[in-house]
Amino acid sequence: MPRLVFLPATVLLFGLMGTVPSHAQGPGYLVPAPAADNVRAKPKYECDAPGAPVITLDTQSKYKQDDTHRAAIDEEAEEAYSEAVEPLRIYGRNLVKISNAYVKSNPKNTAAAACALTWLDAWASANAMTDMRSKQAHFNLGQALGGFALAYLQVRNAPGLADEQKRRVETWLRTLGRQLVAFMDKNTATSSRNNHRYWAGLSAAAAGLAADDKPLTRWGIDSARIGLAQITPEGTLPLELDRGKRARDYHIFAAEPLVATAELARSQGIDLYAEHGGALQRLVERVLAALDDPSFFEKATGSKQEPYPGDGTVPASRIAWLEIHQSRRPSPEAEAVLSEKRPTGSSEIGGNTTLLFHGAE
Numbered sequence: 269m270p271r272l273v274f275l276p277a278t279v280l281l282f283g284l285m286g287t288v289p290s291h292a293q294g295p296g297y298l299v300p301a302p303a304a305d306n307v308r309a310k311p312k313y314e315c316d317a318p319g320a321p322v323i324t325l326d327t328q329s330k331y332k333q334d335d336t337h338r339a340a341i342d343e344e345a346e347e348a349y350s351e352a353v354e355p356l357r358i359y360g361r362n363l364v365k366i367s368n369a370y371v372k373s374n375p376k377n378t379a380a381a382a383c384a385l386t387w388l389d390a391w392a393s394a395n396a397m398t399d400m401r402s403k404q405a406h407f408n409l410g411q412a413l414g415g416f417a418l419a420y421l422q423v424r425n426a427p428g429l430a431d432e433q434k435r436r437v438e439t440w441l442r443t444l445g446r447q448l449v450a451f452m453d454k455n456t457a458t459s460s461r462n463n464h465r466y467w468a469g470l471s472a473a474a475a476g477l478a479a480d481d482k483p484l485t486r487w488g489i490d491s492a493r494i495g496l497a498q499i500t501p502e503g504t505l506p507l508e509l510d511r512g513k514r515a516r517d518y519h520i521f522a523a524e525p526l527v528a529t530a531e532l533a534r535s536q537g538i539d540l541y542a543e544h545g546g547a548l549q550r551l552v553e554r555v556l557a558a559l560d561d562p563s564f565f566e567k568a569t570g571s572k573q574e575p576y577p578g579d580g581t582v583p584a585s586r587i588a589w590l591e592i593h594q595s596r597r598p599s600p601e602a603e604a605v606l607s608e609k610r611p612t613g614s615s616e617i618g619g620n621t622t623l624l625f626h627g628a629e
Contacts (some may be wrong), residue, residue: 284541293595294627295371296475297418297618298535301425302376311376313369317384319355321396325405332572333541338372339574353408356397357615362417363387364619369418370426381426388420389433392440406451407459410468411616414525414565417474418618424478438479445475445484452491462507463522466495470525470617473532485536492529492540495522499547500522503554504568513571516562519555520582524589526551528617531592541596550591556601559587588614591621616617 278404302305330346331339366387388478391397397413420437424427452460452468469491476485481538498505529542530548541548558565559582562573576582587605591612594602606612611622611629622629 297421301424306375308375308377311379313379313383318387319388321391321394322356324399326401327404328372339512345580358557360615364419364615367422368619370423378426378428381423384423385429385433388437400458410471413471414474417441417478420478438571441475442481445472451488465491466525470529473529474583489533492526493576495526496544496547499551503550512569513574516558516565516573517568527589527593551571584612585607585614588612596627
């Protein structure tokens with residue numbers, strides 16, 4: 269049995285201070301209005317027109333239908349799926365770049381904020397994403413809407429924005445959020461409790477905050493709680509373990525909306541980081557430990573885990589959410605990973621998270 273050594277409190281304190289790095293804090297998602305003397309006198313921004321709004325979507329799963337783990341890709345189905353969602357992805361990526369440009373500017377470039385609002389209004393005026401014709405299409409909405417709303421939250425308080433445009437955008441975001449809730453509330457499949465629900469929750473919470481719709485925000489936060497309640501003492505999500513060779517990747521994927529929603533909940537005085545005995549921390553620690561060593565998931569699933577593409581290390585876009593968690597619950601392990609990947613970003617969670625939560629790129 270190892271011998272326990274008790275150290276004076278002062279030694280422990282300085283030891284902890286030495287192991288946990290200090291972190292610059294970015295503005296987060298809810299970017300405040302700038303001071304009057306921190307606005308560009310003659311703001312300029314080259315604002316391209318957005319792509320044609322995606323109004324109707326009828327996507328199908330890219331996985332082989334006879335694979336119970338939903339882990340084996342059907343190449344033909346994947347090609348059709350990618351072609352269908354590419355316009356949506358392009359719009360989302362470019363939208364958050366514009367919002368991030370406003371956040372990054374100092375003094376604030378209100379022309380960038382006006383451009384982001386114009387992009388959002390173009391799709392809002394066309395009732396984009398209101399005709400979802402399949403279950404998978406609703407899942408696509410669940411991922412995309414959060415990005416739209418988080419982009420809007422970054423620019424909403426910029427001075428000089430057109431009130432009429434803001435009203436249209438907020439109404440559209442609320443409409444999409446309620447549409448998503450209506451679908452999910454009728455969904456009795458596993459997807460009502462796995463990562464799809466957490467993504468829908470993030471979208472609802474973000475849209476609710478953007479449109480000042482408290483029931484929508486509450487539904488989104490409660491959706492995250494569905495996930496937090498399932499996290500085991502080992503830091504796993506049983507429904508994501510069922511993904512076999514993709515279990516590690518789906519834990520990373522599920523952590524993304526859970527952490528982003530915890531950040532939005534924090535703005536409402538709700539500490540999801542602490543709920544269920546610090547469940548979110550357990551999940552993050554499990555994911556961190558598996559980034560370079562998937563053996564835990566291989567043992568738990570009996571399947572060799574899918575390697576990361578390229579050089580074999582996790583892409584920066586897959587761990588953009590870790591920057592958010594690190595800003596609230598810093599750890600040396602997370603810092604070591606992030607320091608090699610910054611800037612991190614994901615269009616589904618508001619773009620450049622290093623900018624938003626670390627404060628510098």
